[in-house]
Amino acid sequence: MRLLFARVGVPYSPATGLPIESQTVSQMVDRVVDFGEGTRLYILAPIVRGRKGEYKKELAELMKKGFQRVKIDGQFYEIAEAPALDKKYKHDIDVVVDRVVVRPDLTARLADSLETCLTLADGLAIAEFADKPLPPEETAAGGSANKSLNETHERVLFSEKFACPVSGFTISEIEPRLFSFNNPFGACPTCDGLGSQQKIDEALIIPEPDRTLKNGAIAPWAKSSSPYYNQTLEALGKAFGFKLSSKWTDLSDEARHAILQGTEEKISFHYEDGARSYNTTKNFEGIVPNLERRWKETDSAWAREEIERYMSAAPCPACTGFRLKPEALAVKINKLHIGEVTQMSIRVARDWFEVLPSHMNAKQNEIAVRILKEIRERLRFLNDVGLEYLSLSRNSGTLSGGESQRIRLASQIGSGLTGVLYVLDEPSIGLHQRDNAAARIRCATCATSATP
Numbered sequence: 268m269r270l271l272f273a274r275v276g277v278p279y280s281p282a283t284g285l286p287i288e289s290q291t292v293s294q295m296v297d298r299v300v301d302f303g304e305g306t307r308l309y310i311l312a313p314i315v316r317g318r319k320g321e322y323k324k325e326l327a328e329l330m331k332k333g334f335q336r337v338k339i340d341g342q343f344y345e346i347a348e349a350p351a352l353d354k355k356y357k358h359d360i361d362v363v364v365d366r367v368v369v370r371p372d373l374t375a376r377l378a379d380s381l382e383t384c385l386t387l388a389d390g391l392a393i394a395e396f397a398d399k400p401l402p403p404e405e406t407a408a409g410g411s412a413n414k415s416l417n418e419t420h421e422r423v424l425f426s427e428k429f430a431c432p433v434s435g436f437t438i439s440e441i442e443p444r445l446f447s448f449n450n451p452f453g454a455c456p457t458c459d460g461l462g463s464q465q466k467i468d469e470a471l472i473i474p475e476p477d478r479t480l481k482n483g484a485i486a487p488w489a490k491s492s493s494p495y496y497n498q499t500l501e502a503l504g505k506a507f508g509f510k511l512s513s514k515w516t517d518l519s520d521e522a523r524h525a526i527l528q529g530t531e532e533k534i535s536f537h538y539e540d541g542a543r544s545y546n547t548t549k550n551f552e553g554i555v556p557n558l559e560r561r562w563k564e565t566d567s568a569w570a571r572e573e574i575e576r577y578m579s580a581a582p583c584p585a586c587t588g589f590r591l592k593p594e595a596l597a598v599k600i601n602k603l604h605i606g607e608v609t610q611m612s613i614r615v616a617r618d619w620f621e622v623l624p625s626h627m628n629a630k631q632n633e634i635a636v637r638i639l640k641e642i643r644e645r646l647r648f649l650n651d652v653g654l655e656y657l658s659l660s661r662n663s664g665t666l667s668g669g670e671s672q673r674i675r676l677a678s679q680i681g682s683g684l685t686g687v688l689y690v691l692d693e694p695s696i697g698l699h700q701r702d703n704a705a706a707r708i709r710c711a712t713c714a715t716s717a718t719p
């Protein structure tokens with residue numbers, strides 16, 4: 268599956284939702300020639316895209332290299348006459364590398380010009396149609412979001428890398444390890460590929476909301492005999508209008524939020540521990556941030572474990588539980604990323620892979636034909652041995668004995684191992700009569716297909 272995504276997956280930009288494709292210079296030239304003879308084009312190198320700065324040095328350097336014209340924030344200028352740019356604003360600067368009228372015999376010059384663009388603009392090039400101005404409402408000046416100020420005319424963006432020309436989102440290389448959460452190259456950096464994060468769970472802090480504060484409503488504080496906690500609550504109660512005898516359920520939302528998440532404003536606290544008493548005015552940290560901080564900072568395994576009693580696993584916010592980095596989840600086949608495909612049950616996946624070829628182009632099909640054949644065969648077999656209800660992402664540690672036995676059988680038979688006699692004694696764990704029959708049929712198919 269990883270191999271399949273690496274070979275025929277198409278990366279989509281998370282910013283625009285559009286596919287991003289890498290192209291060779293000759294593919295770009297072909298595309299430009301396809302615009303038709305007589306098309307007037309600017310070949311541009313987008314060197315600055317929506318960034319703040321004055322760019323004096325960059326412009327001077329371009330002039331030294333022999334470039335004459337630039338397009339800045341929607342206007343063409345001779346570089347020598349370019350206006351001074353306000354460094355507080357974002358700018359767009361394209362270098363005019365060439366002006367051409369498309370002809371079939373122009374390929375060598377186009378290749379040169381595009382090559383120059385790619386070097387200047389870090390892998391990007393633009394062909395802008397000189398005679399196709401955009402209607403004002405489709406330009407950045409007319410309020411269209413996500414567009415460069417320079418996008419005043421229809422244009423085609425080329426990229427030699429997998430890079431979204433709008434957001435700059437790049438995928439260096441698409442290879443199988445990008446799709447493995449066990450590999451640092453593919454794992455979600457936020458949760459290290461675990462898919463979930465331990466987070467303080469408010470429901471575990473207040474397990475019995477019917478209790479009063481005095482009577483231990485706040486679980487992490489309930490066991491302590493120190494007067495500190497009650498004195499803290501008393502001070503908060505003065506500020507937010509509750510008493511120690513109040514039940515958690517009777518507290519206002521504001522009071523609950525202050526206790527759990529802390530306060531922006533400063534609160535006056537009065538503390539007495541028998542030996543001394545003192546006053547202090549500070550904002551309250553909040554129980555949740557306090558536990559989170561101590562959990563991160565502590566060196567004591569005991570303290571960490573103690574805090575973990577109030578934590579539960581929440582899906583990682585970055586990968587929403589798919590365990591892979593955004594670059595991997597941006598790569599899709601027939602609208603789905605690999606995480607969504609592995610979530611399918613074996614039955615659904617079998618159907619999805621069965622019709623997949625009709626959703627791919629000829630080139631993708633040619634590349635994928637062998638991988639697909641193997642995937643489909645395994646899915647069909649897993650389906651035949653009665654495991655159609657399992658999801659592909661199911662952790663092998665959570666399988667029953669019978670389930671894992673069937674999977675082992677499926678992978679051995681799927682690998683085309685021959686000369687092995689399977690003795691399915693009665694009753695083989697988890698293998699039911701119907702499955703034995705299915706398995707036998709499969710063995711037979713394997714044997715016949717393997718013998719010349």
Ligand SMILES: [Zn+2]
Nearest residue numbers: 455458583586
């Ligand atoms: Zn994650």
